[in-house]
Amino acid sequence: MTSPSSIKGLPIWRVFQAVLAAAGVVLLATLIWMPDIGIDLFWNVLIPVAPAVLVLIPGVWRNVCPMATIGLLPRHFGFSKRKAMPQTLRHIFLIISLAALLLIVPLRHAVLNADGPATALMLAIAAITAFLLGTRYEWRSAWCSSLCPIHPVEKLYGTAPAITVPNTHCTQCEKCVSPCPDSTHKMTPMITSKSKVEKTVGRLLVGGFFGFVYGWYQVPDYFGAMTMMEWTMAFAWPLGGFVVSYLVFHALMKILPKQDHAFLVRTFAMAAVATYYWFRLPMLFGYAELPNNGTLIDLTGVLPVWFAGASQLTTTVFFAWFMLVRKRKTSWGVRPAYSEAAAAKATPS
Numbered sequence: 001m002t003s004p005s006s007i008k009g010l011p012i013w014r015v016f017q018a019v020l021a022a023a024g025v026v027l028l029a030t031l032i033w034m035p036d037i038g039i040d041l042f043w044n045v046l047i048p049v050a051p052a053v054l055v056l057i058p059g060v061w062r063n064v065c066p067m068a069t070i071g072l073l074p075r076h077f078g079f080s081k082r083k084a085m086p087q088t089l090r091h092i093f094l095i096i097s098l099a100a101l102l103l104i105v106p107l108r109h110a111v112l113n114a115d116g117p118a119t120a121l122m123l124a125i126a127a128i129t130a131f132l133l134g135t136r137y138e139w140r141s142a143w144c145s146s147l148c149p150i151h152p153v154e155k156l157y158g159t160a161p162a163i164t165v166p167n168t169h170c171t172q173c174e175k176c177v178s179p180c181p182d183s184t185h186k187m188t189p190m191i192t193s194k195s196k197v198e199k200t201v202g203r204l205l206v207g208g209f210f211g212f213v214y215g216w217y218q219v220p221d222y223f224g225a226m227t228m229m230e231w232t233m234a235f236a237w238p239l240g241g242f243v244v245s246y247l248v249f250h251a252l253m254k255i256l257p258k259q260d261h262a263f264l265v266r267t268f269a270m271a272a273v274a275t276y277y278w279f280r281l282p283m284l285f286g287y288a289e290l291p292n293n294g295t296l297i298d299l300t301g302v303l304p305v306w307f308a309g310a311s312q313l314t315t316t317v318f319f320a321w322f323m324l325v326r327k328r329k330t331s332w333g334v335r336p337a338y339s340e341a342a343a344a345k346a347t348p349s
């Protein structure tokens with residue numbers, strides 16, 4: 001455990017946090033006033049990089065994420081009420097977080113991928129919510145570790161981080177959330193408190209997300225007014241994939257012995273991220289199988305014909321090795337020293 005003053009390079013982390021928060025504001029402005037550039041920057045550059053960041057360096061991301069920086073401003077500047085998060089509210093937040101993820105991602109095909117101001121509105125609502133929750137609740141308990149719709153994916157993908165970094169937000173650990181995703185060894189969505197809600201949400205995500213990602217790629221982006229059938233397809237494919245994938249996961253959990261469950265969880269996490277890049281990387285460079293889907297730059301006349309197949313093979317083998325084969329690091333971040341109050345009741349999580 002570390003105390004804030006002993007964190008090496010803390011000023012540099014602060015600079016990165018400030019720069020990325022400022023970049024977030026610039027991105028919002030770009031989405032509103034130069035939507036074509038903003039959409040490319042957000043949906044075709046930042047979002048495609050994000051899953052790999054969550055797999056490789058989730059702790060770094062948690063330290064510099066602009067939403068986290070905004071949400072923790074009240075705590076850093078001393079005007080947070082620092083309340084403990086009530087368990088019932090946390091459960092509600094966890095359910096909303098997963099539901100928001102499953103709603104927002106299909107909405108990309110229908111609205112967000114083609115609408116800069118709508119994307120900006122979504123990000124602004126998230127930032128304001130994170131800030132307001134930060135004025136009331138202790139450290140990362142409300143937004144970063146409960147309500148943020150990206151948090152379930154952080155836990156799913158960040159099972160085997162490449163590095164463990166200092167926690168540069170929490171100056172002292174108040175044990176605000178248990179288990180703490182930032183400090184828990186080999187974190188997965190299946191590592192939860194004893195609560196049934198947490199267990200169910202975690203299990204649904206692990207089992208369903210692979211099929212959800214696969215289903216999402218079976219739908220094109222729609223532009224302009226959509227028919228009822230197109231709306232139905234935009235949601236039916238990813239949510240149908242979610243259900244099928246979850247049922248397979250559930251059956252395997254029943255069949256396989258307990259000692260294989262951790263590997264099964266990591267396999268489903270790996271399958272989700274590998275599926276994401278299987279489709280997304282070729283698509284970025286003009287190899288989309290469906291029309292209108294997320295091309296950043298069309299390099300089909302420049303890259304060799306085998307580019308799509310080679311990128312699919314490379315990313316799949318890489319994530320299989322990284323998440324299933326190699327020796328795993330322990331946690332995303334190092335837990336800071338407990339405050340006196342937390343130390344009195346602390347059992348490490």
Ligand code: SF4
Nearest residue numbers: 170173174175176180
């Ligand atoms: S390190 Fe401690 S204070 Fe920070 S989020 Fe985790 S439990 Fe909360």
